[in-house]
Amino acid sequence: MSLSSPLSFRTAVIADVPSIVSLVESAYRGESGMRGWTTESHLLDGRRTDAESVAGLIERTGNVLLLAEQEGTLIACCHIEQQGKVGYFGMFAVSPVLQKGGLGRTLLAKAERVASDEWRCTAMHMTVIEQRAELIAWYERRGYRLTGEFKPFPYGQERFGIPRREDLRFVCMSKPLDEVAA
Structure with a gap:
């Protein structure tokens, strides 16, 4: 599959x-995740998400799991949540075999x-594991900036992964949405 076929977007x-x-597991964990550049396998073992967590996001008001499909196949997804005038972006996954082709940016x-446009948010926020310098740089090239704030990694909660090191934490990033082209 290549990006030459038309993409379609829909809500999960x-x-x-x-x-x-x-898809999320393939992009972040295990051997398949090693094929792409988004893997967290060097930082975390275990699962990245589970069916219960994903279903909870789909059912919760003010949340959208946005899917990108090509020829009827799910190839990328992300979670966005309305938090007042701010959107929160997370659970971003692109099929490892399609990474580096512009799909994530799209x-x-x-x-x-x-x-x-739909929620009238003025900014998008996200958190990224601090040790993911390449990913942080990717977001910075798309207009996101480090806020100087940090959030602790949820050690002891295996549903977020089993840490392979003891210094994990999240950096907070933000982008004003007035920079978004209509």
């Missing part, structure tokens, strides 16, 4: 949960437009 429904979990821009 409960029937999509198994495909979403599979999906991120779509998520920003949803937050800006």
